[in-house]
Amino acid sequence: xxxxxxxxxxxxxxxxxxxxxxxxxxxxxxxxxxxxxxxxxxxxxxxxxxxxxxxxxxxxxxxxxxxxxxxxxxxxxxxxxxxxxxxxxxxxxxxxxxxxxxxxxxxxxxxxxxxxxxxxxxxxxxxxxxxxxxxxxxxxxxxxxxxxxxxxxxxxxxxxxxxxxxxxxxxxxxxxxxxxxxxxxxxxxxxxxxxxxxxxxxxxxxxxxxxxxxxxxxxxxxxxxxxxxxxxxxxxxxxxxxxxxxxxxxxxxxxxxxxxxxxxxxxxxxxxxxxxxxxxxxxxxxxxxxxxxxxxxxxxxxxxxxxxxxxxxxxxxxxxxxxxxxxxxxxxxxxxxxxxxxxxxxxxxxxxxxxxxxxxxxxxxxxxxxxxxxxxxxxxxxxxxxxxxxxxxxxxxxxxxxxxxxxxxxxxxxxxxxxxxxxxxxxxxxxxxxxxxxxxxxxxxxxxxxxxxxxxxxxxxxxxxxxxxxxxxxxxxxxxx
Ligand SMILES: [Zn+2]
Numbered sequence: 001x002x003x004x005x006x007x008x009x010x011x012x013x014x015x016x017x018x019x020x021x022x023x024x025x026x027x028x029x030x031x032x033x034x035x036x037x038x039x040x041x042x043x044x045x046x047x048x049x050x051x052x053x054x055x056x057x058x059x060x061x062x063x064x065x066x067x068x069x070x071x072x073x074x075x076x077x078x079x080x081x082x083x084x085x086x087x088x089x090x091x092x093x094x095x096x097x098x099x100x101x102x103x104x105x106x107x108x109x110x111x112x113x114x115x116x117x118x119x120x121x122x123x124x125x126x127x128x129x130x131x132x133x134x135x136x137x138x139x140x141x142x143x144x145x146x147x148x149x150x151x152x153x154x155x156x157x158x159x160x161x162x163x164x165x166x167x168x169x170x171x172x173x174x175x176x177x178x179x180x181x182x183x184x185x186x187x188x189x190x191x192x193x194x195x196x197x198x199x200x201x202x203x204x205x206x207x208x209x210x211x212x213x214x215x216x217x218x219x220x221x222x223x224x225x226x227x228x229x230x231x232x233x234x235x236x237x238x239x240x241x242x243x244x245x246x247x248x249x250x251x252x253x254x255x256x257x258x259x260x261x262x263x264x265x266x267x268x269x270x271x272x273x274x275x276x277x278x279x280x281x282x283x284x285x286x287x288x289x290x291x292x293x294x295x296x297x298x299x300x301x302x303x304x305x306x307x308x309x310x311x312x313x314x315x316x317x318x319x320x321x322x323x324x325x326x327x328x329x330x331x332x333x334x335x336x337x338x339x340x341x342x343x344x345x346x347x348x349x350x351x352x353x354x355x356x357x358x359x360x361x362x363x364x365x366x367x368x369x370x371x372x373x374x375x376x377x378x379x380x381x382x383x384x385x386x387x388x389x390x391x392x393x394x395x396x397x398x399x400x401x402x403x404x405x406x407x408x409x410x411x412x413x414x415x416x417x418x419x420x421x422x423x424x425x426x427x428x429x430x431x432x433x434x435x436x437x438x439x440x441x442x443x444x445x446x447x448x449x450x451x452x453x454x455x456x457x458x459x460x461x462x463x464x465x466x467x468x469x470x471x472x473x474x475x476x477x478x479x480x481x
Contacts, residue, residue: 054248054272057097057234058241075243076197084194084239088217089231098234098270102226105269112136114262117222125222125258132260139222139260140277146264149275153314153350158307158337160184161276161347162330163214163253165321166192166199173327174202177209180334184209185347186321187253187276190216190236193243204244210348211240213252213273221254221263229266237271251276251348257318276347278318280306287325296325296332303333307340316347 073079085093105111114137117125124141126132132139138146145151153159162173165186177184186203188211193200203209215221215232224232233252241248252273254263259275267273282299286292306315320326337344 053101054237054270057095057101057271058238058248059246072242072245075201080197080243081194083242084190085216085231085235086194087191089228089235091227091231094227094231094234098230099227101270102230102266105266106226110269111226111265112261114260116225117220117260119220119223125220137260139258140254140275141222141256141258141260144260146259146261146275148264148268149259149277150350151277151316152279153316153347155312155314156341156343157314157350158342158344159314159316159347159350160344161187161212161253161316162319162321163187164189164192164218166196166203167321168196168199169323169327170196170199170203170321172324173321173330174199174207176327176331176334178207182334182344183207183346183349185212185251185349186210187212187214188236188240189214189218190232190239193236193239197243200243210251210346211244211247211249212276212348213237213240213249215252215255218255220256220258222258222260224263226262226266229263230270233267233271233273237273248272250274253277276316278316279313280315281318282326282329284326284329285320285322287323287329296329299325299329300332303329304336307333307336307342311342315342 073083091099102111115127115130117127117139119125125139127137127139130137132142133144138144140146140149160182161184162170165188170186176182186209188200188203200211204211213233213236216235217232219228219232221229221232236252237249250273252267253276257277259267259277264275267275280302282302283294284299286294287296287299288294303317306317319330
């Protein structure tokens, strides 16, 4: 159970993050050793009464009583694509409403003044002399469980969710989910939605699955400023909102499982997003990657151990729709999940709630968002008491530190542990569909060789600029040790 967390990571990660390239996830260390009072269910309706301020952040179009107030270009159209950043969000191009909401939350004292973390050579983010597991920071990378975050499923429940889509590799998974009538939550990356509109629409419209936020460009979120965080959340919510007839996501999952009290607060206070982590990591993303011993067999062995193991707590397993290997890992494990008696539900169905803040079910009528924000303007201040179940920053009882240490990890599978264990880069499945997605890029991998490539041409307006940036990164990636 115990194993060491890698002490350092390739500088590649930082390069990639800086270059808007999409990376994938790894494991927050130590969650199995946490003794804090844990939430095992997704939140109920505590934040839904009253008017939800996030509503105003996305209904900025001309008002039309026949819809929810926004003109929605057809998903995949050039008009649709033109509405979003083609790479890392530029704060000077945000809707002013987002920055106003951030400023209001900060002014109200609802965003803790946790310093931006520092990341060196792709290692675990650090906070200077501050204890990352302490009440002030409470970094998920180090296994600290904020009371508001979700790590476990109810007993006997398998929470089905997949990160990093939509991608061309999602197609096989979606077919399987459809054939087996499995509902799941897709933690989607904004730029991947932009690049793979057909897969996105299939997940939402045909599967009727839940769409959750996995940020716009998949950075280590704790390394970003408040303003940068707003863009990563905001644009992803915007493209989901505007591509689903106005459904506003309620949940998000941090890339690499990297969040802390500040990041979690901005997600919640500005955008109403609940943070979902996981309690087991298949490390499926590292299958068949140079430098890793992870194989389909080793992933299957880990899954088999968890599936046939204790039913308490229920399982939230980190899985990806990232490569053919990650997809096949779930497909191969599915019969055993079924035969072992797990109640398989979408991650966001754990508490019987809709995945969206403003609709009655996935195909229900979209209604104005309602809910509670700690930074609610005066009109909603009367609802502030409902935020009591949220994080009370500055209170020692709120951001509960876990007893986990960075040297501990929950998963029993092999491979890297710790959020810093993520070693992924940009690649593509070679599909004709546009994609920005991650193929594992472990330490020492020569990214300029092999099958990694990127297809931007169908989606990005600023193709030359982005290609130049990516080329620079890929070349740079060759030389790190
Ligand atoms: Zn991811």
